[in-house]
Amino acid sequence: MRDDIFTKRRNDNLRFFLVLIILTVGSIIITNYDVIKGFSSIAKALIWGGSNFYPDVKSLRILPEILPKLQETILMSIAATTVASVFALFLSLAGSKTTRLNRIFSIISRGIASLFRNIPLVAWAMVLMLAFSQSPLTGYLALFFASLGFLTRAFMETIDEVGNNSIEALQATGANYFHIIFQAVLPASMPQMISWLLFMIETNIRDATLVGVLTGTGIGFSFDLYYKRFDYHAASLVVVFIVITVIFIEFVSNNIRRVIL
Amino acid sequence: MQFEESIKGWAQLADTTKDKKIMSIIAPPLNKASIAMRAILLILLALTIYFFASIDYQGVNVLKGLADTFNNFMTIFLHPYAHRFTLGEAFVNVMITLGLAFLSTLIGGVIALFLGLLAAQNLAPKQVTNLIKGFVAFIRAVPTILWVLIFAVAAGLGSAAAIIGLSFHSISYLTKAFSESFEDLDRSVIEALMASGANWWQIVFQAVIPSSLTYLLSWTFLRFEINFANAVAMGAAAGAGGIGFDLFMAGNFYFDLREVGVITYLIIGIAIVLEVVSTNIKGRLQKST
Numbered sequence: 001m002r003d004d005i006f007t008k009r010r011n012d013n014l015r016f017f018l019v020l021i022i023l024t025v026g027s028i029i030i031t032n033y034d035v036i037k038g039f040s041s042i043a044k045a046l047i048w049g050g051s052n053f054y055p056d057v058k059s060l061r062i063l064p065e066i067l068p069k070l071q072e073t074i075l076m077s078i079a080a081t082t083v084a085s086v087f088a089l090f091l092s093l094a095g096s097k098t099t100r101l102n103r104i105f106s107i108i109s110r111g112i113a114s115l116f117r118n119i120p121l122v123a124w125a126m127v128l129m130l131a132f133s134q135s136p137l138t139g140y141l142a143l144f145f146a147s148l149g150f151l152t153r154a155f156m157e158t159i160d161e162v163g164n165n166s167i168e169a170l171q172a173t174g175a176n177y178f179h180i181i182f183q184a185v186l187p188a189s190m191p192q193m194i195s196w197l198l199f200m201i202e203t204n205i206r207d208a209t210l211v212g213v214l215t216g217t218g219i220g221f222s223f224d225l226y227y228k229r230f231d232y233h234a235a236s237l238v239v240v241f242i243v244i245t246v247i248f249i250e251f252v253s254n255n256i257r258r259v260i261l
Numbered sequence: 262m263q264f265e266e267s268i269k270g271w272a273q274l275a276d277t278t279k280d281k282k283i284m285s286i287i288a289p290p291l292n293k294a295s296i297a298m299r300a301i302l303l304i305l306l307a308l309t310i311y312f313f314a315s316i317d318y319q320g321v322n323v324l325k326g327l328a329d330t331f332n333n334f335m336t337i338f339l340h341p342y343a344h345r346f347t348l349g350e351a352f353v354n355v356m357i358t359l360g361l362a363f364l365s366t367l368i369g370g371v372i373a374l375f376l377g378l379l380a381a382q383n384l385a386p387k388q389v390t391n392l393i394k395g396f397v398a399f400i401r402a403v404p405t406i407l408w409v410l411i412f413a414v415a416a417g418l419g420s421a422a423a424i425i426g427l428s429f430h431s432i433s434y435l436t437k438a439f440s441e442s443f444e445d446l447d448r449s450v451i452e453a454l455m456a457s458g459a460n461w462w463q464i465v466f467q468a469v470i471p472s473s474l475t476y477l478l479s480w481t482f483l484r485f486e487i488n489f490a491n492a493v494a495m496g497a498a499a500g501a502g503g504i505g506f507d508l509f510m511a512g513n514f515y516f517d518l519r520e521v522g523v524i525t526y527l528i529i530g531i532a533i534v535l536e537v538v539s540t541n542i543k544g545r546l547q548k549s550t
Contacts, residue, residue, distance in 0.1 A: 024367060027360035030353075031420045031502070038425055041416030045425075048415050075312035082309045118532040120490060122497040122505060123525050126512030127337065131329035135319040140312075141330075194298055197305075206404040213406055213498050214509075220406070227410060239407055246402040259297045 055237035062234050066222050070241055072136060073218040074249075077204035080143035085151050085197050088113075092155035098167055099159055099185055101177075109152065117149030121207060125214045139217045143204050154196040155189075162188045191260045198253035205246055333518055341522030345515070346507065348523075355527055357420075358496060358503035362488035365424050369431025369488075370481045376432065377439030378465060383448060393436065400433035405491055409499045423501030427491055431484050438484075442476035443469055479543045486535045493528055504528060 028035065093099050095109035124142040132138040166184040175183065212220020219238060226234040343351065379385045380393040400408075409426030416422045446469055454464045470477070496505020504524055511520035 020367075023363055027363045031357050031360040031364065031424070033360075033364060033420045033424055037416060038421040041412060041421055042425060045412050045415035049411065053411065072316065075308060075315070078305060079309040079312035082305045114533070115529070118529045118536075119525060120493045120505075120508070120528050122494050122508055123337075123512070123521060123528075126508070127333050127518070127521065128330055130333055130516070130518075131326040132321050133319070135321045136316045137318065137321055137323065137326070140316075190298060191294065194301060209404040210406045210494055210498060214513075223407065223410075232414075239403060239411075242404065242407070243399065243402040247398065250398070250402070256297065256301060260294045260301075 052232045053236045054233065055240055056233045059231075059233035059237045062222075062226070062237065066219065066238055066241065069219045069222050070245065073139075073208045073212065073220075074205060074245060076136060076140050076218060077143060077201055077208050080140050081147050081151075081197060081200045081204055084144050084147035085155075085193070085200075088148055088151035088155050089193075091148075091152040092159055093181065093185070095152065096156045096159040098162070098164055099181065110156075113149050113152035113156070115149070116145050117153060119145070119149075121146050121211065122214060125211045129215045134216045136217055138215045139208060139211045142211050142215070143208060146207070147200050147204060151196060151200055155193055158189045158192045158196070159185060161192075194260060195253075195257050198256060202246065202249055202253065205242075205249065209242060336518045337522035337525060340519050341526055342519040343523040345511075345517075345520060351504065351507065351523065351527060354502075354504040354507055355531060358492045358505060359489065359531070361420060361423055361427065361492040361495070361501060361503060362485055365427035365431055365492070366481060366485045366488050368424070368428040369435055369484065372428070373432050373435030373439055374470075374477075376436040377443060378469070380436055380440035381443035381469075382440075383444055383446065383451060384461075384465070384469065390440075394440075397433040397436045400429055401437075405430045406495065406498050409495050409501070413499060418500040420501055423492070423495045423499060426499075427488055427495065430491070431488060434487075435480060435484055438480040439473075439477060442473040442480070445476075446472055479539070482539045482542055486532070486539060489531065489535060 027033070091109040091113060094101065094105045095113065097106070100106040121142060124145050125138065128138045128141050132141065162185060166188060167180055170180045170184050208218055209220040209223065212218040212222075213224045214220075216224075219242060223235055223238040223242075226232075226238065346354075376393055376397065380390050380397070382390050405426060408429045409423050412425045413419075413422040416425065450468050450472070451464055454468055459467070492501070492503060493505035493508065495501040496503040496507075497509035498505075500506065504527060508521065508524045508528075511517050511524060
């Protein structure tokens with residue numbers, strides 16, 4: 001009996017690693033990935049980065065150019081998240097199993113959330129660029145739609161977690177739908193929802209860089225511009241500012257979470 | 262005011278029912294947490310209003326733009342048609358993107374396993390965990406696209422730069438997730454093994470990894486989902502090939518919305534399949550433990 005368990009476990013492990021190896025080899029072949037070149041490029045990139053990719057005194061001249069862009073990108077991420085969370089709140093109330101009005105609305109809002117979440121950010125950015133060209137609105141709307149999908153799902157799960165107990169108790173006292181929402185569901189799920197909101201702002205600042213590279217807006221565009229001009233000192237200064245921003249926002253939101261959760 | 266009083270009544274109700282979860286969730290009105298929450302929401306609202314007041318609209322008509330975008334999406338979803346590539350070629354490109362995501366998840370997962378062990382507070386000295394946590398926080402702060410572009414200078418544009426760049430973020434994300442699952446392990450298990458004379462490697466392979474395997478696998482698969490989306494983006498923004506590059510060409514060079522439609526459908530299809538698989542894996546793993 002003991003032997004059986006050990007052989008079974010060994011066979012399971014063998015099978016798992018065999019599948020893993022087949023998938024790895026398949027992926028290496030289909031992506032044309034040069035394994036040796038890939039790993040040696042890490043060392044090469046580090047050496048190159050150490051000798052070229054650092055901000056120098058001369059690159060400080062771009063400060064007046066990039067600081068407004070950085071501010072715009074941060075504000076854009078915050079605005080996209082805030083507005084998306086308002087819409088996501090309604091969608092998630094309509095979609096959650098505990099607070100939905102009826103099945104059809106629930107299916108529709110879940111469908112919208114799933115669709116918006118799975119349309120790639122790249123597609124949003126490019127389609128929006130056709131209508132809004134290179135204005136900040138392109139980036140804003142791309143982030144808005146992607147956040148809307150993600151936040152609706154996160155909010156829905158939060159509301160489901162709050163559970164039926166409180167809702168049933170209020171129903172028993174004869175409270176109507178709006179009483180239940182405003183007195184039980186929202187107060188109970190608010191801390192978790194704000195935590196998701198803060199997480200989304202962090203994610204959006206990083207994604208704003210990608211959207212910026214694609215659509216030519218914000219701080220992503222500044223990086224792309226200096227990068228393509230081979231002005232690596234200036235490009236690295238942009239990276240330094242992005243890193244400082246993201247770490248600062250992570251620090252602030254971790255502290256906020258400690259207070260509210 | 263009425264609103265707050267009723268919460269207070271509610272908290273008392275929770276008190277009498279002795280429901281611990283509800284008690285911890287429903288705080289009395291206007292304590293530190295609820296003031297903080299109101300302040301945060303007000304600040305975010307103010308910043309949002311400031312954003313809309315301060316941006317340069319560049320003469321864009323917002324309503325017309327939204328209507329145009331809606332029409333464009335109608336074209337994308339109702340009339341998908343591709344003539345620059347066959348469905349077979351598109352499928353191969355989807356496989357390339359999946360391959361990029363798989364390799365970067367694998368490299369990221371293996372390295373994160375070791376870094377996660379060193380970053381777990383119950384398995385490594387405090388200085389080491391702080392060092393590694395700081396290191397991965399820095400990696401995470403640089404957006405993926407910038408890692409890929411930085412590696413592209415050394416390795417050239419292509420799959421090598423994309424895979425290494427995507428792996429960097431996966432390492433950082435998975436190290437954090439893994440070390441947190443390791444830290445959940447009961448201290449007494451490790452102490453029991455240490456008392457029986459097991460060395461560090463034996464503790465890791467006999468107790469730590471087997472007991473947290475469920476979490477490790479579901480985090481890794483979740484990262485695979487994220488990496489697929491990232492691989493699409495890297496194909497578009499950093500020339501890494503795959504379906505993302507097709508999307509970029511169709512949208513930015515040919516302005517062919519119907520082709521964008523075909524590609525978007527393919528990507529959404531794969532993303533939904535991955536989501537279903539990941540939910541299934543999670544369900545089965547939870548059942549087996």
